[in-house]
Amino acid sequence: MEKIRIILAGPRGKMGMEALNLIYQTEHFELQAAIDRKNGGKLISSIEGLPPIDAPIYEDAEQCFKEIDADVLLDLTTPEVGRIHTELALKYNIRPVVGTTGFNEQELKELAKEAEEKGIGVIIAPNFAIGAVLMMKFAQMAAKYFPDVEIIEQHHDQKLDAPSGTAIKTAELISRVRQEKQQGHPNEKETLQGARGAIFNGMRIHSVRLPGLVAHQEVLFGGNGQILTIRHDSLHRSSFMSGVKLAIEKVMNLNVLVYGLENIIE
Ligand SMILES: NC(=O)C1=CN([C@@H]2O[C@H](COP(=O)(O)OP(=O)(O)OC[C@H]3O[C@@H](n4cnc5c(N)ncnc54)[C@H](O)[C@@H]3O)[C@@H](O)[C@H]2O)C=CC1
Numbered sequence: 001m002e003k004i005r006i007i008l009a010g011p012r013g014k015m016g017m018e019a020l021n022l023i024y025q026t027e028h029f030e031l032q033a034a035i036d037r038k039n040g041g042k043l044i045s046s047i048e049g050l051p052p053i054d055a056p057i058y059e060d061a062e063q064c065f066k067e068i069d070a071d072v073l074l075d076l077t078t079p080e081v082g083r084i085h086t087e088l089a090l091k092y093n094i095r096p097v098v099g100t101t102g103f104n105e106q107e108l109k110e111l112a113k114e115a116e117e118k119g120i121g122v123i124i125a126p127n128f129a130i131g132a133v134l135m136m137k138f139a140q141m142a143a144k145y146f147p148d149v150e151i152i153e154q155h156h157d158q159k160l161d162a163p164s165g166t167a168i169k170t171a172e173l174i175s176r177v178r179q180e181k182q183q184g185h186p187n188e189k190e191t192l193q194g195a196r197g198a199i200f201n202g203m204r205i206h207s208v209r210l211p212g213l214v215a216h217q218e219v220l221f222g223g224n225g226q227i228l229t230i231r232h233d234s235l236h237r238s239s240f241m242s243g244v245k246l247a248i249e250k251v252m253n254l255n256v257l258v259y260g261l262e263n264i265i266e
């Protein structure tokens with residue numbers, strides 16, 4: 001199998017470290033370089049706790065894309081940085097695989113247009129865990145029969161974006177099949193602002209942030225005398241790695257932007 005040459009952005013992050021191990025252990029993956037906020041000019045192998053890969057670290061993303069021959073950028077950074085890296089990678093004809101969350105609809109549209117014009121594959125996956133992708137698909141199935149739905153997502157307290165990318169994606173998938181309706185009592189009033197959560201097309205999204213949590217989501221459907229709960233828990237970040245591997249492999253044969261792993265799993 002031909003090697004897939006990868007640039008990883010965010011190698012010292014929680015996801016980045018997990019991804020480095022995946023790349024190190026996958027025979028047909030090769031780390032060409034990493035983009036980090038510090039350690040520019042050093043090798044990944046020289047950083048304590050990182051695998052023994054002799055790939056250079058760049059602090060300047062554009063310089064990295066200019067100097068390094070790579071097939072794929074894997075971005076696991078922060079919402080703002082992820083957006084910049086994705087655009088830059090496209091400029092240098094490197095296929096972005098983006099786990100970083102926080103892209104809005106307009107940004108996704110613009111990136112999709114750019115990818116299509118250039119004929120370059122992009123995968124933006126709000127959640128790489130196969131179980132989470134199934135949870136979203138099952139929720140979409142259920143919403144056809146249960147239009148009253150609320151989403152509760154729970155994450156570790158270091159998360160920068162709220163609601164989570166997964167919660168937004170779930171609400172989007174549900175919106176495609178759910179008859180729009182106003183939920184709750186028509187005269188409902190919040191006596192404490194935010195008590196009822198965020199609203200996405202009439203659906204409520206509640207975000208919990210606590211130390212000890214990793215990534216969890218419940219989709220609650222209410223009907224006559226019954227409640228259906230669909231729940232997924234990522235207990236460790238290794239849960240995301242089979243999806244990351246699949247996305248890196250699949251993006252090689254794409255020439256458009258794909259948003260969500262559900263569009264590439266068979
Ligand atoms: N799609 C998915 O399945 C998953 C997505 N995520 C998302 O991935 C992103 C990273 O998550 P974590 O690893 O938990 O966060 P983290 O905070 O542990 O790691 C982020 C890393 O990005 C680095 N970084 C920040 N600015 C940078 C820059 N300019 N250049 C290079 N690196 C930079 C930081 O130094 C840090 O090491 C978040 O947006 C999170 O929501 C997290 C888990 C799963």
Ligand SMILES: O=C(O)C1=N[C@H](C(=O)O)C[C@H](O)C1
Pocket residue numbers: 101126127128155156159160163164165166167214215216
């Ligand atoms: O920040 C995280 O941790 C996660 N972010 C993604 C999201 O926003 O949905 C995926 C997963 O939930 C973990």
